[in-house]
Amino acid sequence: xxxxxxxxxxxxxxxxxxxxxxxxxxxxxxxxxxxxxxxxxxxxxxxxxxxxxxxxxxxxxxxxxxxxxxxxxxxxxxxxxxxxxxxxxxxxxxxxxxxxxxxxxxxxxxxxxxxxxxxxxxxxxxxxxxxxxxxxxxxxxxxxxxxxxxxxxxxxxxxxxxxxxxxxxxxxxxxxxxxxxxxxxxxxxxxxxxxxxxxxxxxxxxxxxxxxxxxxxxxxxxxxxxxxxxxxxxxxxxxxxxxxxxxxxxxxxxxxxxxxxxxxxxxxxxxxxxxxxxxxxxxxxxxxxxxxxxxxxxxxxx
Amino acid sequence: xxxxxxxxxxxxxxxxxxxxxxxxxxxxxxxxxxxxxxxxxxxxxxxxxxxxxxxxxxxxxxxxxxxxxxxxxxxxxxxxxxxxxxxxxxxxxxxxxxxxxxxxxxxxxxxxxxxxxxxxxxxxxxxxxxxxxxxxxxxxxxxxxxxxxxxxxxxxxxxxxxxxxxxxxxxxxxxxxxxxxxxxxxxxxxxxxxxxxxxxxxxxxxxxxxxxxxxxxxxxxxxxxxxxxxxxxxxxxxxxxxxxxxxxxxxxxxxxxxxxxxxxxxxxxxxxxxxxxxxxxxxxxxxxxxxxxxxxxxxxxxxxxxxxxxxxxxxxxxxxxxxxxxxxxxxxxxxxxxxxxxxxxxxxxxxxxxxxxxxxxxxxxxxxxxxxxxxxxxxx
Numbered sequence: 001x002x003x004x005x006x007x008x009x010x011x012x013x014x015x016x017x018x019x020x021x022x023x024x025x026x027x028x029x030x031x032x033x034x035x036x037x038x039x040x041x042x043x044x045x046x047x048x049x050x051x052x053x054x055x056x057x058x059x060x061x062x063x064x065x066x067x068x069x070x071x072x073x074x075x076x077x078x079x080x081x082x083x084x085x086x087x088x089x090x091x092x093x094x095x096x097x098x099x100x101x102x103x104x105x106x107x108x109x110x111x112x113x114x115x116x117x118x119x120x121x122x123x124x125x126x127x128x129x130x131x132x133x134x135x136x137x138x139x140x141x142x143x144x145x146x147x148x149x150x151x152x153x154x155x156x157x158x159x160x161x162x163x164x165x166x167x168x169x170x171x172x173x174x175x176x177x178x179x180x181x182x183x184x185x186x187x188x189x190x191x192x193x194x195x196x197x198x199x200x201x202x203x204x205x206x207x208x209x210x211x212x213x214x215x216x217x218x219x220x221x222x223x224x225x226x227x228x229x230x231x232x233x234x235x236x237x238x239x240x241x242x243x244x245x246x247x248x249x250x251x252x253x254x255x256x257x258x259x260x261x262x263x264x265x266x267x268x269x270x271x272x273x274x275x276x277x278x279x280x281x282x283x284x285x286x287x288x289x290x291x292x293x294x295x296x297x298x299x300x301x302x
Numbered sequence: 303x304x305x306x307x308x309x310x311x312x313x314x315x316x317x318x319x320x321x322x323x324x325x326x327x328x329x330x331x332x333x334x335x336x337x338x339x340x341x342x343x344x345x346x347x348x349x350x351x352x353x354x355x356x357x358x359x360x361x362x363x364x365x366x367x368x369x370x371x372x373x374x375x376x377x378x379x380x381x382x383x384x385x386x387x388x389x390x391x392x393x394x395x396x397x398x399x400x401x402x403x404x405x406x407x408x409x410x411x412x413x414x415x416x417x418x419x420x421x422x423x424x425x426x427x428x429x430x431x432x433x434x435x436x437x438x439x440x441x442x443x444x445x446x447x448x449x450x451x452x453x454x455x456x457x458x459x460x461x462x463x464x465x466x467x468x469x470x471x472x473x474x475x476x477x478x479x480x481x482x483x484x485x486x487x488x489x490x491x492x493x494x495x496x497x498x499x500x501x502x503x504x505x506x507x508x509x510x511x512x513x514x515x516x517x518x519x520x521x522x523x524x525x526x527x528x529x530x531x532x533x534x535x536x537x538x539x540x541x542x543x544x545x546x547x548x549x550x551x552x553x554x555x556x557x558x559x560x561x562x563x564x565x566x567x568x569x570x571x572x573x574x575x576x577x578x579x580x581x582x583x584x585x586x587x588x589x590x591x592x593x594x595x596x597x598x599x600x601x602x603x604x605x606x607x608x609x610x611x612x613x614x615x616x617x618x619x620x621x622x623x624x625x626x627x628x629x630x631x632x633x634x635x636x637x638x639x640x641x642x643x644x645x646x647x648x649x650x651x652x653x654x655x656x657x658x659x660x661x662x663x664x665x666x667x668x669x670x671x672x673x674x675x676x677x678x679x680x681x682x
Contacts, residue, residue: 035438036438036441036442090649091649091653094653095652095653098652098656100438101366101368102652102656103652104368104438104441105589105593105648105651105652106648106649106652106653108370108586108589108645108648109644109645109646109647109648109649109652110645110649111645112586112641112642112644112645112648113642113645113646113649114645115641115645116638116639116641116642116645117642119635119638119641120634120638120642230582234442234445234446234449237442238442241439241442272453272457273453273457275449275453276449276450276453276454278446279443279446279447279449279450282442282443282446283431283432283443283446286432286434286435286439286443287431287432287434290434290435290439
């Protein structure tokens with residue numbers, strides 16, 4: 001009984017830390033521009049696809065596994081950053097002063113476009129993601145175990161999140177980002193180029209999404225396909241809302257909480273309705289605490 | 303539109319109306335002559351999608367509430383008809399077997415109002431918990447609602463409680479029966495066979511025309527004006543004494559009603575429903591119809607629905623042979639190309655024509671009104 005619980009919690013934390021990484025991308029963009037970047041899940045998918053392609057090719061060339069992993073991750077990050085930069089510039093920037101509905105609709109359009117491009121490039125198949133991390137299971141006690149891969153997932157996401165927090169709180173760029181999220185116009189008057197800051201935000205989010213995509217692909221049965229970004233993207237957004245959108249530690253807390261809630265729900269209620277839990281969590285949070293777990297109460301959020 | 307007609311010579315407008323009516327009535331024959339029965343089916347489905355787009359237009363276009371799970375109402379209507387007019391319930395439930403040994407076979411006159419009512423109820427169920435939400439949150443919750451409905455349809459097909467038959471779907475749904483005459487029978491007039499598709503065309507045409515008519519009346523009504531006030535500024539609307547909660551719920555439930563009726567018609571037309579037909583993609587396609595045509599403008603939305611529904615068929619008939627001729631094989635699959643064009647269209651429309659292809663005529667478009675307010679109408 002206890003063993004099942006602990007195992008469920010471990011699985012929840014692993015999935016949750018991936019959600020948290022994707023949620024950071026949503027929450028940063030939302031914090032600054034106040035829009036949902038619907039295409040973020042697709043950016044994550046593209047990252048996983050690129051990493052899969054690069055890794056498969058390099059493994060065939062006979063490079064050592066660790067080097068392949070690093071190169072694949074870098075390739076995925078670069079592609080995703082360029083992609084995200086372009087998306088922001090083409091689809092969101094011209095609409096910055098338009099009604100809120102407009103960028104939301106372009107965002108949906110972009111996500112459709114990315115999916116169709118992925119179908120065009122990679123086809124409709126489900127590709128196996130090469131095994132780059134050892135999946136040997138370490139038994140902790142009784143029947144409870146954790147794989148090396150899962151440990152790496154949690155550690156990588158921890159490093160990423162701490163790095164991001166340091167970046168936002170300690171560096172000059174971080175200060176500019178915080179200022180932009182307060183008020184884009186005034187930030188411009190203060191000698192900061194808000195367009196550059198916003199581009200940087202999108203690119204940082206994209207880099208995180210690329211890493212998250214790789215980790216997600218390795219964790220979720222090791223398969224990648226063109227539609228893999230949709231559900232985790234949705235859930236990461238829910239995680240960001242749960243934690244308090246616009247709030248960076250909130251995204252981490254929300255991601256972990258959602259991962260745990262989902263694992264517990266799937267383990268103890270029903271695994272078939274796993275995807276339903278996330279949406280139920282979303283509705284409940286929005287009704288009772290629209291500013292999320294860590295968010296401040298504002299008059300006009302939800 | 304009404305004003306436009308009034309301005310025209312009454313005789314002229316009468317002629318125009320008669321021509322349009324004749325064209326609409328002759329449409330299935332034209333379609334059959336052009337591309338055979340498949341094309342008649344396409345025309346039929348276009349009419350259903352016009353109904354769906356009209357319903358979503360109430361929510362998105364009139365009231366300004368972005369609904370990304372609209373297909374759920376279509377699904378509710380379709381599944382209700384599937385359960386009420388096939389033998390599925392009797393085959394799977396003891397109580398239903400005792401009550402209706404050959405299965406429930408409810409006539410059209412009961413199904414349409416019932417489907418509308420059930421979908422409206424679903425609309426209120428969705429609307430109630432999320433009344434306070436706006437914009438993007440609302441979009442996400444409605445998306446979740448659509449997904450939840452689909453997940454339930456997929457999973458409520460287990461042996462102990464087989465309500466929806468899971469991913470296999472429900473088949474052998476009765477055709478619509480009008481005055482005791484089932485519409486899937488072929489009528490033969492003077493050697494010309496009027497197949498099921500023709501008969502359904504006229505039924506759908508009546509329903510779609512009724513939908514468009516109701517939408518026109520709604521738009522002009524007190525409620526319609528209240529929705530537009532809500533869309534433009536909800537705080538100001540509230541200050542004007544509009545009961546925002548009630549009109550939001552009415553938008554959701556009325557929008558859902560049309561979705562429910564269209565869903566019911568779809569189920570009896572196809573004779574088969576499965577969760578496959580009610581994906582997120584479909585919701586977005588309907589949204590694209592509304593956005594592309596011109597949010598809130600009824601003729602625009604009808605145009606959007608026609609374009610969006612004909613696009614893949616058009617691609618199938620033009621791009622595929624073209625590719626075959628140029629490269630010897632099909633490089634770009636039609637489904638992928640359609641999705642790509644859909645995504646591109648949504649981006650480009652929002653960037654360059656945010657009011658849609660055929661937007662609501664504004665003051666400045668009418669030459670006899672001297673406009674002083676130039677800023678209100680400049681595209682963003």
